[in-house]
Amino acid sequence: MAFVEIRDLHKHIGQTVDVRGWLYNKRGSGKIQFLQIRDGTGFVQAVMGKQDATEAEFLAASGLGIESSIEVAGEVREDKRSPIGVELTCRRLKVLQEVKDYPIQITKDVPNIDWLLDRRHLWVRSRKPHAILKVRSEAVQAIRDFYYQNGFVLFDAPVFTPASCEGTSTLFEVPYFDEKAYLTQSGQLYGESGAMAFGKVVVFGPTFRAEKSKTRRHLTEFWMVEPEVAFLELDGIMDLAESQIRFVVQRCLERCKEELKTLERDISRLEPVAKPFPRISYKDAQKRLVELKAEFEKSADPDKQKLAKDILKNGLGDDMGAADETAISMQYDRPVMIHRYPAAVKAFYMKRDPADPEYVLGVDVIAPEGVGEIVGGAQREDDLEVLLARIREHNIPMESIDWYVDLRRFGTVPHGGFGMGVERCVQWICGCEHVRETIPFPRTIYRTKP
RNA sequence: AGGGGUGUAGCUCAAUUGGUAGAGUGUCCGACUGUUAAUCGGAAGGUUGGUGGUUCGAGUCCACCCACCCCUGCCA
Incomplete structure (x- = not known):
C-alpha cells in the first residue's frame, strides 16, 4: 500500500x-x-x-x-x-x-497583507496564495514551452553586470572583490549577443531595480523573460509578443481552472486574448487621449472624472503616465499595444523610426484592468555610428559597453525583442490587487524578509 | 523623492462634545452534530505603535518619532 x-x-x-x-x-x-x-x-x-x-x-x-x-x-x-x-x-x-496555535486563521476576512507577508513562509499554504503560485508555475512553464516550441535557444544572462544597461534606472551596487558590480536590470544586451550567435534566443531570469517604487505594480526583484531575434523588425516583435501572451493565457485557462475558480477570477475577462490585440501608435494615442480627457470630464462616473484630471498630465507629446495608459487600455477588452514612442523618453538602444526620426521603433503592451505595462520592447539600433552617438549622448561609459558595440562591428543586422514581467503577467491573469502576491517571497523597498 | 492615509485583543474593526476598553472572528474548555466559514454555552486575551505636552481626566486634542498602506514618478 x-x-x-x-x-x-x-x-x-x-x-x-x-x-x-x-x-x-x-x-x-x-x-x-x-x-x-x-x-x-x-x-x-x-x-x-x-x-x-x-x-x-x-x-x-x-x-x-x-x-x-x-x-x-x-x-x-x-x-x-x-x-x-x-x-x-x-x-x-x-x-x-501535533500543532497548537497555528498563527494564520481560515476565514474569508482579508487580514492585513503586511502581517501575512511577515508569515509568508506559512501563508503559501493557504488557498489563495497557493492558487496564485500554482498559476505562476503554469505560466512560467508555458513561457518555456512557447519559446522551445518556436525554436528559441535559452541564453542565460549574468546577474552581476559592470554597469547600467540603459543608463537610466537605479541599480543595486554590490562589492565584487576589489571592485564594484551591479545586479542586472535587464539581460537584453546579452540577449542581442545571443541573437547574433543563434538567431532566436530567450533570456529568462531574475531582474533587479533599485528604484524606490511604492506601488502595487512594483517589486525590486522580479522575473523577466526577454526574447531577442535577429532579422526581426517592429511588426514582427509585436506579433511575437502577442502570440506569446496569448499562449500563456490560454495555457492558464486550460490548466488552472480550479485555481482561477478559487481566486474567483472572472474568466470572461481573459477570453478576449484569443482575438488580435489592438495596435495604436503613440501619436494616435495622444489624439485619443485628448478626446478621452474631454469625455471623462463630462462623465457621470466619479472614477472617470478623477482619471480625467491625470490624463496628459505630463503634457501633450511627453511620456505617457499611468493615467494615460489606463485610459487607453479601458477602451479595449484585451491587451493593447502602443508603438513608436518619442525618442526622448526611451532608451538609447532603440532604433529611430525612418519615417519620423523623432520617434523610436518601440512598443509597450498594456494589460487591462489597471495592471498596466507588462511588456516593453523595441527594434534595436543596428548602425554602428548612430549607436556610438547615442551612447555619447546618454553619457554611458564606453569601457563598460564596448563589447556591446562590437555586435555592430561584426555582422550587424536588424533585430529586436522585448521583456515581459512575469509577475505583472500573473497579476493580470489572476486578477491580483498586488504584484507581490504573485511571487513566493516578494522583495519590495521595505521588505527583504522572510 | 513628493502627496494622501492608517496604527485599539492573535486577526478584522467599534468606542458620542475629552469621562470606567467593546464586538465579531480565532484560541482554550465543555456540549452537540454527515459537519464542510458548522452550531450552542463558558473562559482567557489590552501599558490603545513610541516619547513628550495640554487637561482634574487623553484611544480621542497638540508636537516629534517609528511602522506600514495607497497614489504619483521611475519601469516589467
Missing part, C-alpha cells in the same frame, strides 16, 4: 489507500471526526466514526490542531457532498506532529 496524492484519489474508489499531509480544518464530536487534509495537490475530508478506528486514534484526532502533520489510511468513497467527489473513511491515523 503506497501513499496516494489527493488529486489522484478519484482513481482509487473502493480501495484502501494511505494519504499524508497537513490538517487544514477539523470538526468533530464525541462520535465522529471530520479531518480536512491537504497535501499540496488537493483537499480531501477523512471521516472517522468512533467505531472506525481505535479509541486512542479517535482521541488523537479530536485533539489535533490546524496544520498538524498526519498520515491516514482509509477507504476511498464516492460522495456527492464532497467538493472533489470523494471522501475517505478513516481507519488509521498517525500523527507526525
Whole structure:
C-alpha cells in the first residue's frame, strides 16, 4: 500500500489507500471526526466514526490542531457532498506532529497583507496564495514551452553586470572583490549577443531595480523573460509578443481552472486574448487621449472624472503616465499595444523610426484592468555610428559597453525583442490587487524578509 | 523623492462634545452534530505603535518619532 496524492484519489474508489499531509480544518464530536487534509495537490475530508478506528486514534484526532502533520489510511468513497467527489473513511491515523496555535486563521476576512507577508513562509499554504503560485508555475512553464516550441535557444544572462544597461534606472551596487558590480536590470544586451550567435534566443531570469517604487505594480526583484531575434523588425516583435501572451493565457485557462475558480477570477475577462490585440501608435494615442480627457470630464462616473484630471498630465507629446495608459487600455477588452514612442523618453538602444526620426521603433503592451505595462520592447539600433552617438549622448561609459558595440562591428543586422514581467503577467491573469502576491517571497523597498 | 492615509485583543474593526476598553472572528474548555466559514454555552486575551505636552481626566486634542498602506514618478 503506497501513499496516494489527493488529486489522484478519484482513481482509487473502493480501495484502501494511505494519504499524508497537513490538517487544514477539523470538526468533530464525541462520535465522529471530520479531518480536512491537504497535501499540496488537493483537499480531501477523512471521516472517522468512533467505531472506525481505535479509541486512542479517535482521541488523537479530536485533539489535533490546524496544520498538524498526519498520515491516514482509509477507504476511498464516492460522495456527492464532497467538493472533489470523494471522501475517505478513516481507519488509521498517525500523527507526525501535533500543532497548537497555528498563527494564520481560515476565514474569508482579508487580514492585513503586511502581517501575512511577515508569515509568508506559512501563508503559501493557504488557498489563495497557493492558487496564485500554482498559476505562476503554469505560466512560467508555458513561457518555456512557447519559446522551445518556436525554436528559441535559452541564453542565460549574468546577474552581476559592470554597469547600467540603459543608463537610466537605479541599480543595486554590490562589492565584487576589489571592485564594484551591479545586479542586472535587464539581460537584453546579452540577449542581442545571443541573437547574433543563434538567431532566436530567450533570456529568462531574475531582474533587479533599485528604484524606490511604492506601488502595487512594483517589486525590486522580479522575473523577466526577454526574447531577442535577429532579422526581426517592429511588426514582427509585436506579433511575437502577442502570440506569446496569448499562449500563456490560454495555457492558464486550460490548466488552472480550479485555481482561477478559487481566486474567483472572472474568466470572461481573459477570453478576449484569443482575438488580435489592438495596435495604436503613440501619436494616435495622444489624439485619443485628448478626446478621452474631454469625455471623462463630462462623465457621470466619479472614477472617470478623477482619471480625467491625470490624463496628459505630463503634457501633450511627453511620456505617457499611468493615467494615460489606463485610459487607453479601458477602451479595449484585451491587451493593447502602443508603438513608436518619442525618442526622448526611451532608451538609447532603440532604433529611430525612418519615417519620423523623432520617434523610436518601440512598443509597450498594456494589460487591462489597471495592471498596466507588462511588456516593453523595441527594434534595436543596428548602425554602428548612430549607436556610438547615442551612447555619447546618454553619457554611458564606453569601457563598460564596448563589447556591446562590437555586435555592430561584426555582422550587424536588424533585430529586436522585448521583456515581459512575469509577475505583472500573473497579476493580470489572476486578477491580483498586488504584484507581490504573485511571487513566493516578494522583495519590495521595505521588505527583504522572510 | 513628493502627496494622501492608517496604527485599539492573535486577526478584522467599534468606542458620542475629552469621562470606567467593546464586538465579531480565532484560541482554550465543555456540549452537540454527515459537519464542510458548522452550531450552542463558558473562559482567557489590552501599558490603545513610541516619547513628550495640554487637561482634574487623553484611544480621542497638540508636537516629534517609528511602522506600514495607497497614489504619483521611475519601469516589467
